[in-house]
Amino acid sequence: xxxxxxxxxxxxxxxxAVMKKAQQEFVNWQNHGMxxxxxxxxxKHFVDVAKTAEKNxxxxxxxxxxxxxxxxxxxxxxxxxxxxxxxxxxxxxxxYLITGSWSDSAISEAQKxxxxxxxxxxxxxxxxxxxxxxxxxxxxxxxxxxxxxxxxTVDGIEMPNEPQVSVPLVADLSSNILSKxxxxxxxxxxxxxxQKNIGPSGLSIVIVRDDLIGHALDVTPxxxxxxxxxxxxxxxxxxxxxxxxxxxxxxxxxLDQGGVAAIEAKNKIKSDLLYNFIDNSDYYANKxxxxxxxxxNVTFQLQDEVANSDFLAQAEAQGLMAxxxxxxxxxxxxxxxxxxxxxxxQSLIDFMAKFAARAV
Amino acid sequence: xxxxxxxxxxxxxxxxAVMKKAQQEFVNWQNHGMxxxxxxxxxKHFVDVAKTAEKNxxxxxxxxxxxxxxxxxxxxxxxxxxxxxxxxxxxxxxxYLITGSWSDSAISEAQKxxxxxxxxxxxxxxxxxxxxxxxxxxxxxxxxxxxxxxxxTVDGIEMPNEPQVSVPLVADLSSNILSKxxxxxxxxxxxxxxQKNIGPSGLSIVIVRDDLIGHALDVTPxxxxxxxxxxxxxxxxxxxxxxxxxxxxxxxxxLDQGGVAAIEAKNKIKSDLLYNFIDNSDYYANKxxxxxxxxxNVTFQLQDEVANSDFLAQAEAQGLMAxxxxxxxxxxxxxxxxxxxxxxxQSLIDFMAKFAARAV
Numbered sequence: 155x156x157x158x159x160x161x162x163x164x165x166x167x168x169x170x171a172v173m174k175k176a177q178q179e180f181v182n183w184q185n186h187g188m189x190x191x192x193x194x195x196x197x198k199h200f201v202d203v204a205k206t207a208e209k210n211x212x213x214x215x216x217x218x219x220x221x222x223x224x225x226x227x228x229x230x231x232x233x234x235x236x237x238x239x240x241x242x243x244x245x246x247x248x249x250y251l252i253t254g255s256w257s258d259s260a261i262s263e264a265q266k267x268x269x270x271x272x273x274x275x276x277x278x279x280x281x282x283x284x285x286x287x288x289x290x291x292x293x294x295x296x297x298x299x300x301x302x303x304x305x306x307t308v309d310g311i312e313m314p315n316e317p318q319v320s321v322p323l324v325a326d327l328s329s330n331i332l333s334k335x336x337x338x339x340x341x342x343x344x345x346x347x348x349q350k351n352i353g354p355s356g357l358s359i360v361i362v363r364d365d366l367i368g369h370a371l372d373v374t375p376x377x378x379x380x381x382x383x384x385x386x387x388x389x390x391x392x393x394x395x396x397x398x399x400x401x402x403x404x405x406x407x408x409l410d411q412g413g414v415a416a417i418e419a420k421n422k423i424k425s426d427l428l429y430n431f432i433d434n435s436d437y438y439a440n441k442x443x444x445x446x447x448x449x450x451n452v453t454f455q456l457q458d459e460v461a462n463s464d465f466l467a468q469a470e471a472q473g474l475m476a477x478x479x480x481x482x483x484x485x486x487x488x489x490x491x492x493x494x495x496x497x498x499x500q501s502l503i504d505f506m507a508k509f510a511a512r513a514v
Numbered sequence: 515x516x517x518x519x520x521x522x523x524x525x526x527x528x529x530x531a532v533m534k535k536a537q538q539e540f541v542n543w544q545n546h547g548m549x550x551x552x553x554x555x556x557x558k559h560f561v562d563v564a565k566t567a568e569k570n571x572x573x574x575x576x577x578x579x580x581x582x583x584x585x586x587x588x589x590x591x592x593x594x595x596x597x598x599x600x601x602x603x604x605x606x607x608x609x610y611l612i613t614g615s616w617s618d619s620a621i622s623e624a625q626k627x628x629x630x631x632x633x634x635x636x637x638x639x640x641x642x643x644x645x646x647x648x649x650x651x652x653x654x655x656x657x658x659x660x661x662x663x664x665x666x667t668v669d670g671i672e673m674p675n676e677p678q679v680s681v682p683l684v685a686d687l688s689s690n691i692l693s694k695x696x697x698x699x700x701x702x703x704x705x706x707x708x709q710k711n712i713g714p715s716g717l718s719i720v721i722v723r724d725d726l727i728g729h730a731l732d733v734t735p736x737x738x739x740x741x742x743x744x745x746x747x748x749x750x751x752x753x754x755x756x757x758x759x760x761x762x763x764x765x766x767x768x769l770d771q772g773g774v775a776a777i778e779a780k781n782k783i784k785s786d787l788l789y790n791f792i793d794n795s796d797y798y799a800n801k802x803x804x805x806x807x808x809x810x811n812v813t814f815q816l817q818d819e820v821a822n823s824d825f826l827a828q829a830e831a832q833g834l835m836a837x838x839x840x841x842x843x844x845x846x847x848x849x850x851x852x853x854x855x856x857x858x859x860q861s862l863i864d865f866m867a868k869f870a871a872r873a874v
Binding site for chain 1 (some may be wrong): 534835
């Protein structure tokens with residue numbers, strides 16, 4: 155069978171080796187005659203799986219000891235609520251930078267629990283989308299935290315560096331966690347829905363500095379209370395155990411790949427290949443300021459959008475799946491997370507070249 | 515390999531046929547070259563999986579058209595918060611019956627959002643645990659709803675019938691949903707964490723009457739807002755797609771078994787076998803009032819608790835797993851949900867008989 159390359163923005167492709175191993179042991183994990191999803195979360199075997207996953211994530215991201223790692227229910231949008239529920243009570247106010255539509259959704263949740271100051275919005279200039287420059291930001295001096303989403307999947311936009319701010323930096327890394335080396339100590343809190351670079355949907359990971367735990371508002375549901383989750387090693391309630399196990403397998407795979415620095419180099423190769431092809435084509439165009447182009451979600455427009463449905467149908471026939479852009483932007487989007495091999499990107503480019511040659 | 519029977523209270527054993535099918539199509543679902551967990555939740559293939567699951571659950575439980583079925587993040591404990599967040603605002607107050615420790619946990623969450631009136635507590639008399647009789651309940655006349663948990667896994671206690679109350683009946687059916695025929699129209703809201711009779715952990719199912727939707731408090735996180743979840747067919751955010759798929763496979767399996775009435779008959783056979791054996795044994799004892807014995811979680815004590823660790827070790831060597839009782843009760847617990855075959859219960863009884871014969 156011809157390989158299928160899945161460019162879905164999320165739930166996304168997972169590493170082939172991980173999926174094959176998980177299939178092999180699906181009904182009989184480590185010869186116990188049971189699936190790992192049939193073990194109690196309190197069983198020593200599952201606890202070992204859980205602890206190993208955390209240990210390997212700490213290794214991969216070089217997470218300092220004064221940060222807790224939580225494996226939570228509820229996905230990224232759950233954390234849109236959990237972050238303000240746990241942190242905004244510090245001063246009653248938070249700063250939010252808007253880099254795209256996910257930022258807007260995060261703000262809608264935060265406004266339920268305190269005052270939100272919008273620092274700046276992403277802009278469109280000469281048809282290109284960009285992120286408001288640091289010197290234009292309207293920062294407050296009494297924010298509990300500064301929230302931003304450095305990679306936005308809809309437009310395919312990414313901030314290359316952490317912003318410098320004087321309050322705890324909170325980042326929604328759902329779509330670019332583990333894709334490049336970051337210095338966790340620069341952040342107060344990092345969170346990510348799992349379904350792009352970590353594992354299946356239904357799990358979110360929170361990495362939070364000790365001193366930011368313990369400030370939850372009274373109305374915080376227990377499963378969102380970082381103190382309770384931390385005190386119970388993320389097992390205050392039954393966690394999504396199979397997703398946790400699979401995330402752990404992805405972490406092992408990343409270590410096998412050489413860790414985050416090695417995967418970052420591959421991600422650069424993949425995105426450079428695709429952006430270079432687009433830039434050298436008269437038929438395709440990317441509409442993001444070059445310095446803010448995402449290495450994870452590469453958006454592009456065809457010369458004539460009438461050809462979009464043909465493009466998608468022919469791509470799918472070639473095993474190139476889920477390339478349709480977000481409905482609010484149109485065009486195409488190739489999400490090339492860690493699990494996408496260079497061969498997948500090369501196949502996409504080959505197809506795009508042939509499609510353009512036939513079209514013009 | 516000798517069959518393994520997993521008596522874990524949850525995450526629990528899933529039907530063998532379901533697990534084998536899920537394994538077979540794990541990396542290549544319906545010949546698409548991708549896992550079902552790698553599809554976008556918006557993809558027509560996944561949407562079809564999701565809708566079929568709901569349709570089959572409606573069929574199995576005969577759910578009236580004026581009830582919405584929601585597939586949610588957050589497990590049962592998430593719903594401990596979501597229920598009061600969505601309903602307690604109706605009058606500011608709710609009635610809670612305590613049938614065991616899960617009821618207590620539900621109350622702790624509800625008290626964050628309104629006034630809780632404890633209707634009655636389960637009792638212990640002559641060493642047997644029972645549920646407070648209906649005529650002893652202290653009901654309020656202005657409760658938004660009446661909450662109870664008809665099957666409590668810790669003690670192994672179950673209410674045989676729905677209570678008659680004048681306000682919407684809210685039931686935590688986490689541990690006995692789909693185990694017997696119920697009349698959904700008697701309830702205002704039913705919820706259940708998936709990890710016992712439905713699928714893997716990380717999913718909860720809510721069945722809610724239309725008129726109870728739309729009353730969420732302002733502080734309700736979006737992923738817990740029944741109105742938002744209902745308006746977006748449970749896809750306001752990315753749902754736990756693999757858990758949803760697997761739940762759908764369990765529903766198909768239940769239909770293949772003849773539906774809920776047929777599985778109820780099997781559950782009666784299984785629990786009768788085990789309770790009869792215990793009652794006829796001098797070595798084992800169950801400590802629940804006979805009319806409140808759970809058909810899902812059968813608890814029993816050995817004559818001498820010093821033998822507990824021997825019992826567990828020898829059982830495990832026979833492939834009889836996870837029989838240890840909850841730490842707050844001690845002794846043993848055999849959780850025999852829908853997926854447990856009669857052969858598993860018979861194997862357990864055979865082992866228990868041999869163990870007792872050696873011990874006395």
